[in-house]
Amino acid sequence: MVFAALGGRRPGCYHAILGSLAVLTLCGRGVVPVSHSLTYMYTATYDHTGLLDFMAEGQVDDVLIDGYNRETQRKVPRQRWMEEALEPEYWERGSQSRRKKELWFQQNVEILRRRTNESRGIHTLQWSHGCELTEDGIVHGISNFAYDGRDFLVFDKSNLRWIAASPYAEVTRHKWNADGEQNQALQGYLEGECLKWLKTFLNFGKTVFKRQAAPQVNITNWNSDDGATLVLSCLATGFYPPTLRMTWLHNESDIGQPQRPPRDILPNSDGTYQLRATLHLTALEDGGPYSCRVEHEALEEPQIVVWDPQTARGRDTRPGIAVGVMFSTLILLALVAAAATAILIIKRRGGNTGSLEILTDEDSTASMVL
Amino acid sequence: MFSAKMQVSLVFGVFICTIGSLQAETKAPQVDVYTRYPVENGKENVVICYARRFHPHIISMSLKEDGKVMSGVQELDLSFDPDWTFRKVIYANFIPGDGKLCTCDVNHLGQEPISYKLDPLM
Numbered sequence: 001m002v003f004a005a006l007g008g009r010r011p012g013c014y015h016a017i018l019g020s021l022a023v024l025t026l027c028g029r030g031v032v033p034v035s036h037s038l039t040y041m042y043t044a045t046y047d048h049t050g051l052l053d054f055m056a057e058g059q060v061d062d063v064l065i066d067g068y069n070r071e072t073q074r075k076v077p078r079q080r081w082m083e084e085a086l087e088p089e090y091w092e093r094g095s096q097s098r099r100k101k102e103l104w105f106q107q108n109v110e111i112l113r114r115r116t117n118e119s120r121g122i123h124t125l126q127w128s129h130g131c132e133l134t135e136d137g138i139v140h141g142i143s144n145f146a147y148d149g150r151d152f153l154v155f156d157k158s159n160l161r162w163i164a165a166s167p168y169a170e171v172t173r174h175k176w177n178a179d180g181e182q183n184q185a186l187q188g189y190l191e192g193e194c195l196k197w198l199k200t201f202l203n204f205g206k207t208v209f210k211r212q213a214a215p216q217v218n219i220t221n222w223n224s225d226d227g228a229t230l231v232l233s234c235l236a237t238g239f240y241p242p243t244l245r246m247t248w249l250h251n252e253s254d255i256g257q258p259q260r261p262p263r264d265i266l267p268n269s270d271g272t273y274q275l276r277a278t279l280h281l282t283a284l285e286d287g288g289p290y291s292c293r294v295e296h297e298a299l300e301e302p303q304i305v306v307w308d309p310q311t312a313r314g315r316d317t318r319p320g321i322a323v324g325v326m327f328s329t330l331i332l333l334a335l336v337a338a339a340a341t342a343i344l345i346i347k348r349r350g351g352n353t354g355s356l357e358i359l360t361d362e363d364s365t366a367s368m369v370l
Numbered sequence: 371m372f373s374a375k376m377q378v379s380l381v382f383g384v385f386i387c388t389i390g391s392l393q394a395e396t397k398a399p400q401v402d403v404y405t406r407y408p409v410e411n412g413k414e415n416v417v418i419c420y421a422r423r424f425h426p427h428i429i430s431m432s433l434k435e436d437g438k439v440m441s442g443v444q445e446l447d448l449s450f451d452p453d454w455t456f457r458k459v460i461y462a463n464f465i466p467g468d469g470k471l472c473t474c475d476v477n478h479l480g481q482e483p484i485s486y487k488l489d490p491l492m
Binding site: 041043045055057059064067078122124126128146148149150151216218220235237238264266267268269270274276 | 404407408409416418426446447448461
């Protein structure tokens with residue numbers, strides 16, 4: 001049995017070759033549907049002349065709900081259901097709040113610029129702020145800053161203290177930790193107000209967050225340019241939520257190791273997702289079909305699409321056509337049992353880090369100076 | 371209370387420890403160009419260009435068909451992941467056809483743009 005870790009930062013990606021029975025399983029896993037998060041993300045870039053750019057966004061699970069940029073200086077809805085559910089006053093107050101944040105960043109990047117004494121180049125200050133509600137009903141508040149893409153200041157919610165992740169953050173850590181009330185208020189927001197808004201947004205967008213869209217599964221085949229390799233590609237597209245398990249099966253013959261690492265779960269333009277897994281075959285042996293097995297929560301049972309070698313032989317490098325045949329449950333179960341499946345899991349995204357945004361009054365954090 | 375001397379050595383120690391981490395690190399985008407639906411010649415589809423894991427966020431992306439900028443290109447907001455790297459998606463409707471070449475040109479940090487091809491076979 002050969003296991004190989006695949007993929008970069010997404011843990012748990014393996015493929016397995018089991019004797020004469022080959023199984024490649026890809027499982028993309030996204031935001032766990034029963035756990036939800038509200039995150040506000042702020043990004044400021046600056047150079048020696050000062051602030052170059054500022055933008056801010058709100059996100060619920062994997063969906064951007066609002067946006068703000070320096071040009072318009074308006075907080076605007078990014079989802080129709082947000083626009084429909086909230087009064088103009090909400091967006092007006094939000095715009096004011098974001099403008100204050102922009103000012104905060106403008107002043108604080110100046111402080112940071114002097115502190116780091118960097119004269120050249122473009123630098124970035126990011127803030128991620130919000131709350132996560134786990135499936136066990138536990139609330140996690142998160143408020144972190146990053147400087148040039150690395151952790152800068154991290155809020156330790158258990159001890160209500162800031163942790164400096166950079167020497168440049170030491171001064172800030174001292175200053176902010178001296179104000180216990182401020183940190184208490186922050187914690188109160190993250191686990192109270194933020195959670196309230198998360199639930200509100202989840203309710204506004206319930207048709208989106210609770211929807212289930214089943215994948216459409218197709219197999220494409222082609223020959224490599226030198227004709228030596230037959231490539232099979234299984235595509236599952238249009239699914240939501242972004243958690244899916246894809247398995248290549250070949251009964252009774254060894255397909256050898258897939259030559260390419262599995263890909264990430266990729267976003268579609270319509271809020272759904274897709275995943276592809278490619279199989280490279282140097283020799284096509286008789287003895288059973290190759291098939292792509294897909295499991296997703298919108299499917300009552302796993303879907304198996306069988307690729308028929310007979311229709312593929314003699315094709316050149318143009319795309320072959322997917323021969324999709326749904327197996328009956330019995331055959332499926334037999335296959336699955338025979339396959340002694342090895343499983344790999346890709347995490348598409350870690351749990352969203354959160355961010356805090358006080359929608360009625362964001363001033364508490366804006367008064368804290370780096 | 372730290373003595374002045376201790377403070378100096380502490381500051382110096384911190385300085386030594388952080389040399390090498392002070393340089394603003396850039397991360398080049400990882401880019402995929404793909405279609406919403408399986409490619410069938412003559413059938414309406416959507417081509418999607420997805421860049422992620424890049425830093426800082428200064429990026430420009432454009433979709434081209436046979437070298438010409440496609441019309442009706444839409445973009446989803448730039449956002450960042452828990453590891454602070456950014457992601458961005460642009461997309462456009464298109465109809466695949468024989469010999470049509472679809473590319474996504476990505477320019478990160480004002481460097482020479484890199485052209486990524488849509489491989490209809492993938």
